[in-house]
Structure formats: structure tokens, C-alpha cells
Amino acid sequence: MAAAPLITARGLVKRFGDFAAVAGIDVEVESGESFGFLGPNGAGKSSTMRMIGCVSPPTSGELRIFGLDPVTDGREIRARLGVVPQQDQLDAELTVEENLVVYGRYFDIPRAECRRRAAELLDFVQLTDRAGSKVDPLSGGMKRRVTIARSLINEPSLLLLDEPTTGLDPQARHVLWDRLYRLKQRGVTLVLTTHYMDEAEQLCDRLVVMDGGRIVAEGSPRSLIQQHSTREVLELRYAPGTNEERAHAIADIGDRQEVLPDRVLVYTHDGEAALHEVHERDAAPISSLVRRSSLEDVFLRLTGRTLVD
Numbered sequence: 398m399a400a401a402p403l404i405t406a407r408g409l410v411k412r413f414g415d416f417a418a419v420a421g422i423d424v425e426v427e428s429g430e431s432f433g434f435l436g437p438n439g440a441g442k443s444s445t446m447r448m449i450g451c452v453s454p455p456t457s458g459e460l461r462i463f464g465l466d467p468v469t470d471g472r473e474i475r476a477r478l479g480v481v482p483q484q485d486q487l488d489a490e491l492t493v494e495e496n497l498v499v500y501g502r503y504f505d506i507p508r509a510e511c512r513r514r515a516a517e518l519l520d521f522v523q524l525t526d527r528a529g530s531k532v533d534p535l536s537g538g539m540k541r542r543v544t545i546a547r548s549l550i551n552e553p554s555l556l557l558l559d560e561p562t563t564g565l566d567p568q569a570r571h572v573l574w575d576r577l578y579r580l581k582q583r584g585v586t587l588v589l590t591t592h593y594m595d596e597a598e599q600l601c602d603r604l605v606v607m608d609g610g611r612i613v614a615e616g617s618p619r620s621l622i623q624q625h626s627t628r629e630v631l632e633l634r635y636a637p638g639t640n641e642e643r644a645h646a647i648a649d650i651g652d653r654q655e656v657l658p659d660r661v662l663v664y665t666h667d668g669e670a671a672l673h674e675v676h677e678r679d680a681a682p683i684s685s686l687v688r689r690s691s692l693e694d695v696f697l698r699l700t701g702r703t704l705v706d
Contacts, residue, residue, distance in 0.1 A: 420610035433604035479553035538569025594692035
């Protein structure tokens with residue numbers, strides 16, 4: 398028999414007064430899976446994560462984590478969770494190691510065992526040499542790695558990550574991605590929210606695209622791109638204020654177009670051929686780029702706006 402999903406949501410709703418932050422979603426997350434909630438700010442991602450993390454009760458609908466009800470079994474569920482919040486909540490007065498040890502004591506883990514686990518985790522996130530350092534002087538990427546190490550002190554089987562790399566430079570993001578990939582290899586189930594399409598493509602086996610508190614698409618990154626976009630995208634940049642006029646002149650090139658404030662996107666299966674046709678019509682842009690379709694193109698197709706709007 399197949400194992401039951403780690404997380405099951407049916408008709409899940411979260412309201413704040415008359416506002417529905419989450420408007421009736423269905424979600425299943427399997428053990429060992431890396432699952433993502435993709436969408437812009439205000440899509441309902443964080444509200445969903447807070448319900449899964451047992452810190453915000455659902456308004457209505459059904460939610461089960463480990464087969465348990467977060468309303469009545471919240472304490473038991475939280476003992477088996479690791480949580481990486483959007484903002485680091487490390488204690489600046491403590492050393493890196495002390496942040497892990499003190500956090501572990503909240504789970505009634507013996508102090509000696511906390512120290513042993515802290516040493517292992519700091520080695521895992523490549524911060525052993527910073528164990529005795531205070532938190533404040535650390536870079537943003539290092540603080541995120543400390544937060545992840547701390548979230549693992551209770552050896553959780555499910556790790557929740559809310560916008561894990563927001564504000565980090567590209568190098569720090571890739572280091573963090575590597576650590577999360579290694580966690581997945583160890584069998585830890587990952588559930589993350591992000592508005593970075595490349596992050597979702599890198600980390601997620603499966604994801605849902607959210608907009609306005611609803612799920613507008615679900616699947617693997619590759620399947621979503623195949624279903625909702627073309628193989629390639631031609632980006633055309635024209636002089637400011639001329640996009641609409643230029644787009645009209647090349648309207649029938651490719652499968653469809655999106656006119657954005659800074660560029661015109663032509664969706665096609667052959668970007669170079671489409672660019673050649675653009676030049677044939679004397680509609681040459683200031684600059685052009687042929688690239689593969691991404692999850693941002695999927696979101697634009699489904700919602701009519703980019704992920705960073």
C-alpha cells in the first residue's frame with residue numbers, strides 16, 4: 398500500500414475578516430518530496446505555510462499533517478517540524494552554537510545531545526569555524542544557513558521554508574540550494590514558498606502556482622512549462638513608449654505575445670526564426686534575446702502579470 402501523504406488539505410480557507418487570504422485550496426505533499434508554493438507577494442503562500450506550521454488555525458476546510466489535526470494536535474505536529482521563517486529570528490547576544498543549543502532545549506533535548514547535534518549541523522551547513530562567533534557580524538547567507546541548521550536540531554521529517562533566499566546574493570543562494578538539495582537526499586520532506594522562478598525550478602519536484610489565494614496550476618516545473626508555454630521565448634526591447642506600436646507590427650509572429658512595459662515577449666518554438674521574421678518586417682529591436690521558457694512565463698500566461706509585480 399502507498400504511504401499516506403505527509404500533508405493533506407481539502408477546501409482549505411483562511412480569512413481575515415472579509416478578506417480570504419487562502420480561498421479553498423486542495424494540496425497533497427508526499428513523504429520525501431520537495432514541494433513548492435510559487436507566486437507573488439499576497440498570493441496566499443505564507444498564510445498557507447502558517448496553517449501547515451500550526452501557528453494559524455484554518456478558517457474552514459480540512460488540514461492534516463502526519464495524519465494529525467493541527468487544531469487539536471498542534472504540539473505533537475510542531476515537535477516533528479522544522480521551520481525556516483522569512484526573517485531570521487536568531488539571538489544576536491548568543492554565539493552561533495548557542496543559538497542551536499538553546500533552541501534544541503525547547504524540544505527537551507538534553508544539553509549534551511544538543512551540543513552533539515549542533516556540531517553535526519554546523520558542519521553540514523559549512524559553518525563549523527563560526528561556532529563561537531556572535532550572529533551579528535555574519536553575512537546574510539551565513540545567517541540563513543544558521544537558521545536552517547537551527548531548524549534541524551529536532552531532526553524533523555518535514556521542513557517548512559518561507560522565502561528561504563529572499564535578499565541573498567546569487568552566490569549565497571546557490572550555497573543554500575546545495576544544502577537543501579542534500580537535505581532532500583537524506584529523506585527530509587521540503588515545503589517552500591518562493592517568488593523566484595529559478596529557485597522553484599531548481600528545488601521543487603512539484604509545485605502549485607498561487608494567485609489571489611487560489612491555486613491556478615499544479616505539476617512539476619517541466620510539465621507546467623510544457624503545458625502553459627512554448628519551448629522558447631523571444632524578448633524584444635524597443636525604444637521607450639513604442640512597445641504597443643511595434644507589437645502590432647509583428648502581432649502574428651509566434652504562438653502569442655505579451656507586451657510588458659520594458660519589452661515584448663514572443664512565444665514560439667523557434668526563437669531564431671521568429672527573430673529573423675521580425676527583421677524581415679523592418680521591426681528590428683534595440684536588443685533581443687532568445688531563451689527557453691520559464692515558470693515566470695507560466696505565471697504570466699495564467700495571471701497576466703509577472704512574478705515580481
